[in-house]
Structures are given as structure tokens and as C-alpha cells.
Amino acid sequence: MIITEAEFLQSNTNYKKCPEAILPEYAFIGRSNVGKSSLINMLVSQKGLALTSSRPGKTQLINHFIVNKRWYLVDLPGFGYAKVSKINREKWAKMIYDYLEFRENLMVVFLLIDSRIPPQQIDLDFINKLATMGLPFVIVFTKTDKVSNNIVNNTMFEYKKILSESWESLPQMFITSAEKKIGREEILDYIDSCNKLYNKNS
Numbered sequence: 001m002i003i004t005e006a007e008f009l010q011s012n013t014n015y016k017k018c019p020e021a022i023l024p025e026y027a028f029i030g031r032s033n034v035g036k037s038s039l040i041n042m043l044v045s046q047k048g049l050a051l052t053s054s055r056p057g058k059t060q061l062i063n064h065f066i067v068n069k070r071w072y073l074v075d076l077p078g079f080g081y082a083k084v085s086k087i088n089r090e091k092w093a094k095m096i097y098d099y100l101e102f103r104e105n106l107m108v109v110f111l112l113i114d115s116r117i118p119p120q121q122i123d124l125d126f127i128n129k130l131a132t133m134g135l136p137f138v139i140v141f142t143k144t145d146k147v148s149n150n151i152v153n154n155t156m157f158e159y160k161k162i163l164s165e166s167w168e169s170l171p172q173m174f175i176t177s178a179e180k181k182i183g184r185e186e187i188l189d190y191i192d193s194c195n196k197l198y199n200k201n202s
């Protein structure tokens with residue numbers, strides 16, 4: 001898929017105030033600092049579209065972008081940042097889980113995981129939550145430019161091993177680097193195929 005335009009629309013705390021649910025939507029989530037906003041910028045080839053930072057906790061709201069006037073990309077705030085207060089963690093959970101549960105046009109959740117580190121309980125818990133909610137999701141391994149292929153493959157293998165203990169089918173997985181633009185075509189092709197499904201069924 002060729003990206004002709006990508007534009008920021010709105011930031012919200014409540015899914016009810018998000019743009020009208022009339023286009024297929026793809027949400028990016030994962031631990032703080034895993035590279036969600038950077039990946040979105042890489043996908044649409046616009047460096048500063050989603051705001052990024054080397055410090056965790058940059059994205060705080062539900063941020064909608066519209067791409068090619070035909071689909072929405074959503075940049076979500078990360079989880080798992082140790083310095084967040086209990087109250088803010090609860091606010092995050094309410095905002096995100098309501099959005100995930102009730103956003104009607106949400107096609108697929110892209111769960112980002114740092115390719116450099118072995119499976120962490122917090123990511124496994126989130127995967128199980130998505131699966132239990134019955135939400136379609138894929139796993140995106142990020143920052144692969146920072147480590148060897150061996151480490152990336154090993155992280156992916158470990159996830160497959162653990163997930164296959166609980167789940168019959170494994171989610172699709174993508175290997176990416178926002179820095180080196182790895183995985184861009186694969187993800188855009190995947191979104192394109194989901195858009196076609198959405199248009200066929202609507």
C-alpha cells in the first residue's frame with residue numbers, strides 16, 4: 001500500500017469522543033518506550049507526526065490519525081512504567097480497556113514488544129487479556145536494529161513457545177525497526193488486507 005497522506009485528527013481520554021467509527025481502525029499499544037509512536041511515524045513516513053521521546057510516558061492520550069482518508073491509526077499510551085502512580089495506572093486501565101472493548105471499528109490491535117528482552121510477565125498478561133477479550137491482535141517486535149538477528153529470533157521463539165502452551169493458534173508476528181524502516185511493507189500490506197475485509201463487510 002502506498003501512503004499518500006497521513007494527518008493527526010484528535011486526542012481523547014474517552015473512546016466515546018473519538019472520531020466517528022466509520023473507517024477501519026488499527027491501534028498500537030505496548031509498554032512505555034517500546035517504540036509505538038516511532039513505528040507509526042515510520043509506517044506513514046512522517047518523522048514528527050506522532051510525538052516520541054527517549055523518556056517513557058510520552059503518549060498519554062488516545063491519539064487518532066487518518067491515513068489516505070481511508071483508515072485510522074491510533075497511538076495509545078504505554079503501560080508498565082514503574083514511576084506511574086496507582087491512580088494514574090487505574091486511569092490508564094479504564095481509558096484503554098474501555099477503548100479496546102467498545103470501539104466498534106477497531107480491526108486489529110498491534111501489540112509492540114521489545115525484541116531485545118526475553119518474555120516479560122506484563123506483556124504476557126496483556127496478550128492473555130487481549131485473547132480473552134476476543135480481540136484480533138498481532139505482535140510486533142521492535143528495535144531490532146539494536147541487537148543481532150539471533151537475539152530477535154530467540155525472543156520470538158520464546159514467545160511462541162510460551163503462547164502455544166495456552167493458545168491453539170499463534171498471533172501473526174512482525175519484525176520491525178523504526179530506525180531502519182524494517183517491517184514497513186509487511187505491516188502496510190497486512191493493514192491493506194484488513195481494509196479490504198472491512199470494505200467487503202460494510
Ligand code: GTP
Nearest residue numbers: 032033034035036037038053054057058059078178
Ligand atoms: P510512550 O509514548 O512513552 O509509551 O513510548 P512509545 O512506545 O511511543 O516510544 P517512542 O516511539 O516514543 O520511542 C521511545 C524511544 O525509543 C525513542 O528514543 C525512540 O527514538 C526509540 N526508538 C523507537 N523505535 C526504535 C527503533 O526501531 N530503533 C531504535 N534504535 N530506537 C527506537
Ligand code: MG
Nearest residue numbers: 036037058059
Ligand atoms: Mg508514544
